[in-house]
Amino acid sequence: MEAKWSVVLTMALMLVLVNGDESSVKPVVKIVKGQRLCQRPWECSRFSTRCCNEIISDYFQTYQFENLFEKRNTPAAHAVGFWDYRSFITASADYQPDGFGTTGGKQTGMKEVAAFLGHVGSKTSCGYGVATGGPLAWGLCYNKELSPDSSYCDEYYKLTYPCTPGAAYYGRGAIPIYWNYNYGKTGEALKVDLLNHPEYIEQNATLAFKAAIWRWMTPTKQHQPSAHDVFVGNWKPTKNDTLNKVFPVSAPP
Known part of the structure; x- marks a missing residue:
C-alpha cells in the first residue's frame, strides 16, 4: 500500500514540477584548473560543477510546495506550522553540490526531487482512508x-x-x-x-x-548503494546482484 502510494505521489509531483517557473538567479562562477565551478546564494552552498546546473529552486518553488502539501497545516494535522519550503531548500543546500536534485540535467533533477518528496510524503501522511482531499494532500502531517x-x-x-x-x-x-x-x-x-x-x-x-x-x-549498508545513486544511474548491479534479481528501479515517466 505504502509503496503504491509513494509511486502515485511521485507521478503527481512530476506534473507539478514540470509546470514550474524557472528562476533568474545566476551562479557565482570561478575556474579552477580549467574546470568551471559554481555557487548559488543560500542554496547551492559550495562551489561545485553541479551548482552550474539548474538547482532545485529553478524548477520547484514555494507555491508548488504549498500546493503539494496543502493539508499539512490544517487543524487535523499533527505538525501544524512545522514544515515549510524554505526549510527544505535550506536543508538541501549542503547536498545540491553533491548532486541532490542537480545531477544529469533538469529532467533527472526534477525526477529525483519528486521521488524524494514522494517518499517523504508517504512516510508522514495522515491521509489514508477517507481523509478529505486524499493522501496526496496530507504529506508532512507528522514530524x-x-x-x-x-x-x-x-x-x-x-x-x-x-x-x-x-x-x-x-x-x-x-x-x-x-x-x-x-x-x-x-x-x-x-x-x-x-x-x-x-x-x-x-x-x-x-x-x-x-x-x-x-x-x-x-548507503544504509556496506556494498549497498544510496537511493540517490540508484536513482541517477550511478549504481550498476554486479553479476551477483543480477543473479539475485537486484536491479535499479527507474522513475515513473
Missing part, C-alpha cells in the same frame, strides 16, 4: 511518532551509541529516524548531538529535512 510504545534503545550498541537516560529514540523527521544507533550515526554525519538530544529533529524542520536528505544520499 514525530505519536504515542510510541518503545524508547527504541538497543543495548547492543551501548559502547558505541549508548542511550541517554530519559531520551527516547522513537520515529522523528521527514524520513523517520528510529533507534539510538541511527540517531547516533545521523548526528555524527550532521555534526549535531542527536544521541543526547534526539528531540532536536522534531524541533527544527531544516534539521529534519537535512537528516532525511542525508539518509537519501547515503
Whole structure:
C-alpha cells in the first residue's frame, strides 16, 4: 500500500514540477584548473560543477510546495506550522553540490526531487482512508511518532551509541529516524548531538529535512548503494546482484 502510494505521489509531483517557473538567479562562477565551478546564494552552498546546473529552486518553488502539501497545516494535522519550503531548500543546500536534485540535467533533477518528496510524503501522511482531499494532500502531517510504545534503545550498541537516560529514540523527521544507533550515526554525519538530544529533529524542520536528505544520499549498508545513486544511474548491479534479481528501479515517466 505504502509503496503504491509513494509511486502515485511521485507521478503527481512530476506534473507539478514540470509546470514550474524557472528562476533568474545566476551562479557565482570561478575556474579552477580549467574546470568551471559554481555557487548559488543560500542554496547551492559550495562551489561545485553541479551548482552550474539548474538547482532545485529553478524548477520547484514555494507555491508548488504549498500546493503539494496543502493539508499539512490544517487543524487535523499533527505538525501544524512545522514544515515549510524554505526549510527544505535550506536543508538541501549542503547536498545540491553533491548532486541532490542537480545531477544529469533538469529532467533527472526534477525526477529525483519528486521521488524524494514522494517518499517523504508517504512516510508522514495522515491521509489514508477517507481523509478529505486524499493522501496526496496530507504529506508532512507528522514530524514525530505519536504515542510510541518503545524508547527504541538497543543495548547492543551501548559502547558505541549508548542511550541517554530519559531520551527516547522513537520515529522523528521527514524520513523517520528510529533507534539510538541511527540517531547516533545521523548526528555524527550532521555534526549535531542527536544521541543526547534526539528531540532536536522534531524541533527544527531544516534539521529534519537535512537528516532525511542525508539518509537519501547515503548507503544504509556496506556494498549497498544510496537511493540517490540508484536513482541517477550511478549504481550498476554486479553479476551477483543480477543473479539475485537486484536491479535499479527507474522513475515513473
